[in-house]
Amino acid sequence: MNARTPPLVGADLWQAVMAAAAGRCQCRGACGKSHAKDGGRCVREHGGYQQRHGGGTVRLLAAPANPADMLLPPHRAAALPKQALAAWCPVCHDAALAAARRAARTTAPAAPDVLFDL
Template sequence: MSARIPPPADLGMWQAVIAAAAGRCQCRGACGRSHAKEGGRCGREHGGYQQHHGGGTVRLLAAPADPASLLLPPHRAATLPKRALAAWCPTCHHGARTAARKTARAVAPAAPDALFDL
């Protein structure tokens, strides 16, 4: 698979999101890193090489731009319009999802099960 071959999915949507991002991850710190060395935005580009986290070729993902929306079930995330999507490198995507999960757990108190509420 070369750097120019997109993933086997909705190619039109993926290509539009990656083109709007100029082929670069759009994370600006939602993953928990400041990306200060890259000017505040992740420097990973589609088809580029990543030194850390196992190395290899970077394959950008088209996923919800809002970190809270990264927790949507796949069938709901698939219905989002292009303007609600962003390009993410796998490392930033994972970090942003993890941070969103932690935030969601901290904000939402555990609700009692209504079936056994007396």
């Protein structure tokens, strides 16, 4: 896959998301970084070179724009409309997902263990 080649599955949806993002990661701080040096938005572009985190070519993902929606089951996330998706570089996506998981753990009430409650 090069800068012009979409993924094998969901190519039309992926291309629509990338076109709306102009081929650039749309993270504006959900990853925990302010991206202040970059005008408030991540600078990684699809097919560009990643200087940190192992280097290599950046491959953007089409994933839920709202980090909380990243926690949806796969079948529900796959059903999201393209307006609810954003382009994410892997670094920002992983950090935003981890932050969403932390937030879900701290806000979710502890469920009682009813299996053994007789």
